Amino acid sequence: MDRNSFLKTLGVAGAALTSLPSLGKARTRVISPDWMGMLTDLSLCVGCRRCEWACNDANGLPNESLSSFEDQSVFDETRRTEAYKFTVVNRFEADGYPKPVYVKKQCMHCIEPACASACLVKAFRKTSAGPVLYNEDVCIGCRYCMIACPFHVPAYEYSDAFAPAVKKCTMCFERFTEQGEKPACASICPQEAITFGKRSELLQLAREKIRSHPDRYVDHIYGEHEVGGSNWLYISPVPFEQLGFRTDLGETPYPEMTRGFLSAVPLVLVIWPMLLMGAYSFKQRKQKAEHSCTIDEEEVS
Amino acid sequence: MNGIRSVYQKGMSIILTGALGLILVSFTVPDALRAQADAEVPHQHMWEQYCFDCHQCKSPTKEEPCLKGCPYTGVTEAPLRSAAEQYPDIILINQLAELYAPVRFTHKAHADMSNMGQGCAECHHNSQSGKIPGCGECHQPGTDVVNLKQPGLKGAYHRQCLTCHKDWSHKNACDFCHAPVEVEGAGTEMLTAIRPAVPTPQVEANVRFVYPTDYAAAPVVTFPHQEHDRAFGLACVDCHTGVGCVECHDVNRTALASIDRTRSCFSCHGEENCGICHDSRERRSTYHAVPANWALGSRHDKLNCEECHGPTRNSTTPSSACGSCHTNWGIGNFDHSDAGLRLTSGHEELDCESCHRDELYARQPECSDCHDDLTYPEYLPGERLSN
Numbered sequence: 001m002d003r004n005s006f007l008k009t010l011g012v013a014g015a016a017l018t019s020l021p022s023l024g025k026a027r028t029r030v031i032s033p034d035w036m037g038m039l040t041d042l043s044l045c046v047g048c049r050r051c052e053w054a055c056n057d058a059n060g061l062p063n064e065s066l067s068s069f070e071d072q073s074v075f076d077e078t079r080r081t082e083a084y085k086f087t088v089v090n091r092f093e094a095d096g097y098p099k100p101v102y103v104k105k106q107c108m109h110c111i112e113p114a115c116a117s118a119c120l121v122k123a124f125r126k127t128s129a130g131p132v133l134y135n136e137d138v139c140i141g142c143r144y145c146m147i148a149c150p151f152h153v154p155a156y157e158y159s160d161a162f163a164p165a166v167k168k169c170t171m172c173f174e175r176f177t178e179q180g181e182k183p184a185c186a187s188i189c190p191q192e193a194i195t196f197g198k199r200s201e202l203l204q205l206a207r208e209k210i211r212s213h214p215d216r217y218v219d220h221i222y223g224e225h226e227v228g229g230s231n232w233l234y235i236s237p238v239p240f241e242q243l244g245f246r247t248d249l250g251e252t253p254y255p256e257m258t259r260g261f262l263s264a265v266p267l268v269l270v271i272w273p274m275l276l277m278g279a280y281s282f283k284q285r286k287q288k289a290e291h292s293c294t295i296d297e298e299e300v301s
Numbered sequence: 302m303n304g305i306r307s308v309y310q311k312g313m314s315i316i317l318t319g320a321l322g323l324i325l326v327s328f329t330v331p332d333a334l335r336a337q338a339d340a341e342v343p344h345q346h347m348w349e350q351y352c353f354d355c356h357q358c359k360s361p362t363k364e365e366p367c368l369k370g371c372p373y374t375g376v377t378e379a380p381l382r383s384a385a386e387q388y389p390d391i392i393l394i395n396q397l398a399e400l401y402a403p404v405r406f407t408h409k410a411h412a413d414m415s416n417m418g419q420g421c422a423e424c425h426h427n428s429q430s431g432k433i434p435g436c437g438e439c440h441q442p443g444t445d446v447v448n449l450k451q452p453g454l455k456g457a458y459h460r461q462c463l464t465c466h467k468d469w470s471h472k473n474a475c476d477f478c479h480a481p482v483e484v485e486g487a488g489t490e491m492l493t494a495i496r497p498a499v500p501t502p503q504v505e506a507n508v509r510f511v512y513p514t515d516y517a518a519a520p521v522v523t524f525p526h527q528e529h530d531r532a533f534g535l536a537c538v539d540c541h542t543g544v545g546c547v548e549c550h551d552v553n554r555t556a557l558a559s560i561d562r563t564r565s566c567f568s569c570h571g572e573e574n575c576g577i578c579h580d581s582r583e584r585r586s587t588y589h590a591v592p593a594n595w596a597l598g599s600r601h602d603k604l605n606c607e608e609c610h611g612p613t614r615n616s617t618t619p620s621s622a623c624g625s626c627h628t629n630w631g632i633g634n635f636d637h638s639d640a641g642l643r644l645t646s647g648h649e650e651l652d653c654e655s656c657h658r659d660e661l662y663a664r665q666p667e668c669s670d671c672h673d674d675l676t677y678p679e680y681l682p683g684e685r686l687s688n
Contacts, residue, residue, distance in 0.1 A: 047473055048475070070475070099468060190475075195449060
């Protein structure tokens with residue numbers, strides 16, 4: 001083996017070393033152990049809709065009396081989150097399960113939120129505490145976030161003609177960071193079906209529950225891996241696809257799907273014009289110089 | 302020199318190729334194999350099996366033992382039944398009264414119902430032997446408590462109550478248990494008045510069950526359910542243990558609840574004569590006829606077993622003589638039409654013994670016992686009734 005082939009071998013080994021791990025594994029995401037999150041135990045929810053009342057109350061949304069939320073007729077149709085309903089409870093019948101399953105729907109507070117990546121003006125941000133927050137002041141009303149969200153959560157204030165904003169659950173960010181209280185829905189839940197805590201500990205709790213009661217839960221924590229994971233987690237007595245949850249979303253964060261393309265956009269839009277313009281002006285200058293040269297020569301001759 | 306150099310080169314290339322191979326292999330080892338390697342950490346399986354029974358985290362310390370809910374040992378020692386005077390009748394749940402008035406919980410009534418299930422442990426889970434702790438002794442009141450290991454007091458109460466109540470009533474209306482505080486005087490009213498008992502659907506025992514079997518000679522087994530209850534003085538819970546409330550009590554239930562058999566026939570019957578249970582067809586009222594050799598008529602069938610056999614389980618065999626029970630039967634006291642024959646022509650004035658000699662009432666008397674020229678059934682001592 002001569003020096004060349006030795007270096008070649010080294011080069012191949014080096015390339016294999018650097019490329020193989022990146023092929024095998026997805027990009028590792030930084031998941032903070034201190035992120036707060038919520039765990040909804042669907043086996044406990046009784047569909048009392050107290051969380052809806054408390055959410056309206058805490059967020060200053062239009063509200064009705066507590067007893068009016070006992071109306072069961074709202075369950076006749078599957079509802080979605082709206083501009084003035086940050087959370088809704090829906091009822092589902094599942095195969096082979098003797099009673100209805102109630103599912104509370106709200107923002108999932110994704111680890112890598114699609115809404116934030118779709119937003120042109122960075123109106124959404126993932127806070128260091130966990131919740132995904134929205135800044136009304138910079139929003140231009142494009143509603144790309146609503147299209148980007150895989151859970152169809154953000155809603156728009158179509159009723160407001162002058163200053164409409166996107167509306168969604170904040171996980172009561174200010175309530176727990178400033179007042180030290182649990183989010184309103186978790187506080188009021190009579191069954192304590194919604195647990196507030198650190199995401200890492202909630203995952204432990206969920207695993208512990210599934211491990212201790214394999215007869216009571218399906219072995220799946222929704223939100224642990226879906227679209228890269230979310231800060232809101234669910235455990236359920238029946239398969240999630242029977243409860244209106246999308247199980248076809250995959251584990252790749254939505255922003256990652258477009259990251260390659262989007263990161264090339266500045267390159268193409270900024271560097272390419274600069275390069276081409278540079279090349280053009282260089283060529284122009286050269287031509288000009290050549291032109292002036294010939295004139296000079298002509299003048300001389 | 303060249304020879305040494307070529308050996309050195311060959312050696313180097315082999316080492317490098319080997320190292321490259323190893324690196325490649327290490328990156329392509331399937332995850333499953335690695336997981337298997339992880340599982341072979343000594344005592345890992347024991348840790349999963351025992352330590353997690355009490356601890357929640359993997360590295361408990363003296364300061365942070367991260368124990369599971371209080372007082373959890375995985376063993377519940379609460380008794381199945383408690384002496385009536387040992388447990389409270391009504392408990393006022395008022396630690397959390399805020400949106401609603403205190404709840405008047407009829408503890409005794411619920412405790413009595415729990416006999417069908419796991420007894421006291423139905424609600425008092427994780428209780429140790431000795432005094433049974435109330436909910437509030439482990440579960441903390443207050444909504445700001447962040448304890449992932451166990452629900453707060455509010456959650457504990459609601460989970461216990463709603464698990465059954467919602468199952469059978471299919472309602473989640475809060476006012477079933479709670480009176481709102483904004484209603485004037487509601488709180489005090491709840492303190493003094495016991496809310497009327499909520500009617501629950503009647504639970505009736507099935508008369509009999511018929512099971513097909515593989516036993517070709519006599520494939521049908523008739524299980525006389527109701528007669529077993531009566532004959533042995535059984536309560537539902539004696540056989541149907543661990544049954545939840547909703548399996549019988551459900552407001553939407555129109556048919557009888559079907560509860561799985563929880564005790565097999567062999568838990569009482571040993572290897573007996575197959576014919577005790579097996580037959581070629583469904584048995585009607587033959588349950589008594591087979592073991593006692595005395596079929597019960599429509600009237601005796603309605604009696605409780607104790608009425609003839611005395612206190613059950615150590616049953617005595619009563620005499621087949623009617624007079625052994627019906628001591629007052631005699632002339633004018635017995636309506637013979639009940640036997641399907643209305644006595645006429647002076648027969649109604651005869652003593653029972655005149656026809657039914659030796660108290661053999663099951664045997665039809667013969668005319669020739671008294672009359673020389675008459676034969677039964679050509680001549681009857683009265684008028685035969687259709688039934």
